[in-house]
Amino acid sequence: MASFTAKEVAAHSTRDDCWTIINGKVYDVTKYIEDHPGGADVLIEVAGKDSTVEFDNAGHSEDAFEIMEEYLIGTYSGAPVRGAPKAVTLKKTVPKAVAGSNFTSTALTATAAISVGAVALQAYRLNPEMLNSLPKLKTSSSGPGFLEGFLIASALFTVAGTITAKKLSKHLHFEEGGFMSYAPHKKMPKVTKVNPLIQRGWLDPTTYHALPLTEKELIAPNVYRLVFSLPTPTTVLGLPTGQHLAIKAEIDGKIVNRSYTPISNNNDLGRLELVIKCYPDGLLTGKYLANLSLGDEVSFRGPKGAMRYKNGLCKxxxxxxxxxxxxxxxxxxxxxxxxxxxxxxxxxxxxxxxxxxxxxxxxxxxxxxxxxxxxxxxxxxxxxxxxxxxxxxxxxxxxxxxxxxxxxxxxxxxxxxxxxxxxxxxxxxLRHNDISDERPDNGSTIDAQNFAYSEDRKIGITGAVFLILNKMIGTGIFSTPSSIFAATGSVGISLMLWVIGGFLTFCGLSVFLEFGLAIPRSGGEKNYLERVYRRPRYLATCVLASQMILLGFSSGNSLAFGRYILFASGRETPDGWEARGIAVTCVTFAVLMHSVTPKWGIRLFNVLGVFKVVILLFIVFSGFAALAGHRRVPNPHNFDNAFRIEDGDGYGGGGAYAYSNALLNIIYSYKGWENANYVVSELKHPKKTLAIAAPIAIGGVTILYVLANVAYFAAIPKSDLAKSEVIVAGLFFRNIFGESAAARSLPAFVALSNLGNVLAVSFAHARLNQELAKEGMLPFSRFWASNKPFNAPASALFLHWIVTVIVLLAPPAGPAYNFIVNLYTYPGSWINGFVTAGLIYLHYKKSENWSSPWHTYLPISIIYLLANIFLALVPFIPPDGDWNADGYPYYVFPVVGVGVLILGGVYWSFWTKILPRIGGYKVVADRTFDDSGVETVRYRKVPIKRD
CATH class of the missing domain: 3.40.50.80 (Nucleotide-binding domain of ferredoxin-NADP reductase (FNR) module)
Structure with a gap:
């Protein structure tokens, strides 16, 4: 066989004289150009060149080599000499022993049980009469009162909710989202039967056999449905799913064969059905198949192909x-x-x-x-x-x-x-990723980063529950009851607001579950807003980024940590620089823990999550004792005419502004229910984990919150409660246990609860910061997105630390806590409102083809939307009386919150329009995933075409 050099092959590079090199062989494909299924242009582009890579990437079936043999004219003298392939040795993978202890769900349960027992024992030692008197709770002579009814209703709600959830969980089926859905055909995956699609039949893999054409139908321009009869009405074709067959014919004195995939299978006895597009100038399709008449015979061979689909190939x-x-x-x-x-x-x-x-x-x-x-x-x-x-x-x-x-x-x-x-x-x-309005060229890659998390780093159901618990149970329940009562002036209304807060939290959970189960990726609201508000591109994401980066801090809980540490040590500085210094130490510890030892960061907030539940249970049981009369202060009689609205010393008389402020503070206390949505990519079986963990965590927290408030009102007089600010729990312990060392140490336990919240918030918000950086949306995105050096988002954690410390240190000395809480919570009302409105839009815009395994009913969405509109607008209404709130004008936090959101729009304009035109290029992030789930982000410098 002749041998050709690259120069000789390059001389044949036109449509009428087309040679190419494939795997070291030279082919003259001039006569094949018009019949090439991919079009003539594909061959002309590689004329005179080595097209091995293009040939391999096209994914040809094995009959392509049969076709090419006809056009083989020689070998390529410059082909590299390839050695024999190395043998592949399969090695058994031995699981690595994990150093140190591993906190499984069993260990966490045991820890919780031991902790509850220890706290109960300590309580009994300090005040043995307290527990002995629990059965002696007095009831009103006229029948059950407000408190008894409230407790009975809570118990019934808990039992009914548990039974309902258990029943519903049996019918819950998790599906991928994004397409139209209908009532499903019920399947029986455990039924055992022979699969007819894998049995052998009429087809012969080595020899062509003829079948007569019995039906021919033109179903689209140049597209025919061709039906051939097998030898008998019961003959099985014998074509496994995923494989194809070949057709051979003699046309103009030459043998031509092509491969096709039937739309019939082994269940269609006695027939073979094909759908084929017949090009007018095609050799096999245009000159042969298109001109077939009923009764004409066509030769088939098969099955062919490397792929065979079978049940269990993937999910x-x-x-x-x-x-x-x-x-x-x-x-x-x-x-x-x-x-x-x-x-x-x-x-x-x-x-x-x-x-x-x-x-x-x-x-x-x-x-x-x-x-x-x-x-x-x-x-x-x-x-x-x-x-x-x-x-x-x-x-x-x-x-x-x-x-x-x-x-x-x-x-x-x-x-x-x-x-x-x-x-x-x-x-x-597939080839042109429409990444900007300017339609730039592909650009050059300037950096690439890989992101992968081992399975032992991923979070299961128990870890997800504690991830949510740790963010929800932070400062709020130990601090905000003071401001809630001060705003309303009514014990009953305060308790009802906590119940309403729990209900609104469940409404929000339903909205976020529908989005989260349909779009199971880390990032939370980022993914949901991008799904709905696609134009202008990136605007919604930039607005969210502004809010989450500038206001997604851990300052409130860090400051409360410092305040409770000082209170436990006997210092009662309300908001001094000492508390802020301790707060900086707290957030620094959390960031370092997640950056350097991420596994232990997760383990630590799991342990602290158990601890938080124990503390809340201890407060609830202590409250029961207080109701029985075991307290170190006189009976405050807070439940006498509980729904009376009073205007007393430091509480009441705030009007609509005060009520909206109170509800904002309650929502702050419940905040964290969405925490798992930010880290979906790091959850094991994310859909199942998210759907189970979130309702468990939120249901448990809601019940504990309401009962903890009952406990506070049972032991703290109204005026003291209104003035207690952050240290509500500390005052509660003092009124129950007196000035003992135990009473002073209990606030330290609350401080540890705040530390758990800081750990959970920094863990989740750093992941959101990293997601935004992966999209190339932040200045120095490659730095903020990096997982170096410990395969943890240390840079994104550092960004979270910077913002938290600035917010801690920037406000002047004084009552900064309430301002930080309002500023942190308020913009979220706008974001949640847009997310909820987007879900309503997806439900009623059929062209969006929205589908999710979780469905949020319209009344739930409307209630949550209206609540967020109320929280977003009412803070602009002046309060009754003094226009200053906690030392600053009432309008400061809503104006600053809205300003931050508007700043996101300004940044979008600068980032997408102004900066690219000044520099002449933009940096684009391309994100890809391999089969093992490893994510690769490539940053490209893309030139912008100027007008």
Whole structure:
């Protein structure tokens, strides 16, 4: 065989004289150009060149080599000499022993039990009469009063809620989101039966055999449905799912063969059905198949192909198909849907030039209706008709990320090799990522970073519960009851506001669960706002980034930590620099722990989560004792005419402004219920974990919060409670246990609770900061996104530390705590309002094709939306009397909060419009995932085309 040099091959580089090199062999493909399924341009582009890489990337089946043999003319003299491949040795993986202790759920339960026992024993030693007197609680002679009814209702609510949740959990099924959903066909995955799709049949893998054409139908321009009869009505085709067959014919004196995937399978006895596009100038399709008449025989051979689909291949498949490339996808979709044992979830994006070009539409939509738990369908067309409910234009990376399953070991993406010579424009998103309005070129990569977390670093259900608990149970329940009562002047209304806060928290949880289970990625509101508010691109994200970075601090709980440490030591400085210094030490410890030893950071906040629950339980039981008369102060009689609104010493008379402030403070106390949504990528089985952990944590916290407030009112007089500010729990312990050392040490335990909150907040908010940096949205994004050197987001944690310390040290000496709380909480009302409005929009805009395994009913969404509108607008209404609140004008925190959100819009304009035009380029972050879930972020410097 002749040998050719690169120079000789390069001399044949035109359409009429086209040579190419593939795997060290030289081919003259001049006569194959017009019949190439990928189009003539593909071959002309590689004419005179080595096209080995392009050939391999095109994903040809093995019959491509049969076709190419006909055009082989020699070898390439410059081909590298390749040595024999090295043998692959499989090694058994030995699990590494984990040094040190590992806090499992069992260990945490044991820790909780021991802690509760220890606290109960200490309480009994300090005041043995306290527990002995619990059965002697007095009731009103006229019958049950407010307190008795409240406690009974709480108990009944707890029992009923537990039973309801247990019943509902049996029917809860977690699915990927983003597609239309219907009532599902019930499957029986445990039924044992023979799979007919894998049995052998008529096809012969080595010899061609002929079948007669019995049906021929034109179903679209140049697209035919061809049906061939097998030898008998009961003959099985014998084609495994995922494989294809070859057709051979003699045309103009030459043998031509091509591979096709039938849409029929082994269940279709006695028939073979194909859908093929026949190009007018195609050799096999245009000259042969298009001109077949009924009764003509065609030769087939098979099965062929390396892939065989079988149940259990993976849990989730994302499919991208265009034109007649739908046929191999259809074969797999049909096999999955019709097999009652197969629970694989398939998400298909099907791209075409127009609605009329969509093939097998009735069949696909039937599968989508009958098997929503298996199959979700989304169309993209280049030319959309009026009232088109699906996608138009490009299949972008953003669309694929939205519709396809999240990357992971149990997910696969399948791309159809289309028979069309020129794929539809809607499919161009695979090569042209429409990342900016200027449509820049690809640019050059300036950096790349990998992000991967080992399974032992990921958080299970127990860890997720404590991640939420640690953020929820922080300063709020030990401090804010003072400001709540001071604002309302009523014991009953204060308690009802805490119940309303719990209800609103569950409403918010429902909204966030629907988003979180549909979009299981770290980032929380970032992902939800980006899903709804897509234009202008990045505007919603920049507004959120401004709020989360500038106001997502741990200052309130850090300051409370310092205050309680000073109180425990006998110092009662209300808001001095000593408390702020201790607060800085607290947040510095938390950031260093998560940066240097991330495993131990998680373990520590798990332990502190148990500790917090123990402390709250101790307060509740101490409150019961106080109700029985065991306290060191006279009976405050706070439950006499509990719903009376009073205007006393330091409490009452605030009007609507005070009530909105009170509700804001309560929401601050409940804040943290969304904490797990920020770290979904670091959860084990994220959908299941999130759906179980969040309701458990929030339900438990709501009951404890209400009962803890009952305890406070049982032991603290109204005027003392109103003036106690941050140290409500400290005053409670003093009134119960007196001036003993134990009474002074208990506030130190509350300080540890605050430390747990700082650990949880810094852990979650650093992940959100890192997500924003990965998108290239922050200045010096590569630095803030980095996981170096300990595979932890140390840089993002450092950013969180900077903002927290500034907020701690910047306000002047004085009552800074309430200002920090309001400033931290207020902008969240705007963000949550937009998230909730977005969910309502997705429910009622059918073209969005929104789907989630969790459904939030419209009344819940409306209630939560109205509550956030109330919290966002009422702080602008002047309070009755003095316009100053805690030493600053009432309008300061709402104006500053809204200003921060507006600043996000200003930054968006600067980052997306002004800066790129000044510099002539922009840095773009491309995020990709491999099969093992490892994320790679590449930063590209992309030139901007100027007008």
């Amino acid at each position: 989730r498949i994302g499919m991208l198909a265009g034109g007649t490339g739908i046929t191999p996808m259809f074969q797999i979709i049909r096999a999955i849907c019709e097999d009652d044992r197969d629970l694989t979830q398939v998400s298909l994006i099907y791209a075409n030039r127009s609605e009329q070009d969509i093939l097998l539409r009735d069949e696909l939509e039937t599968f989508a209706r009958r098997y929503p738990q298996n199959f979700r369908l989304y169309y993209v067309v280049e030319k959309a008709p009026e009232n088109w409910a699906y996608g138009t234009g490009y299949t972008t990376q953003e669309l694929m990320e939205e519709k396809f399953p999240a990357p992971g070991a149990e997910s696969k993406i399948m791309l159809s090799a289309m028979a069309d010579r020129k794929e539809p424009q809607a499919f161009d998103g």
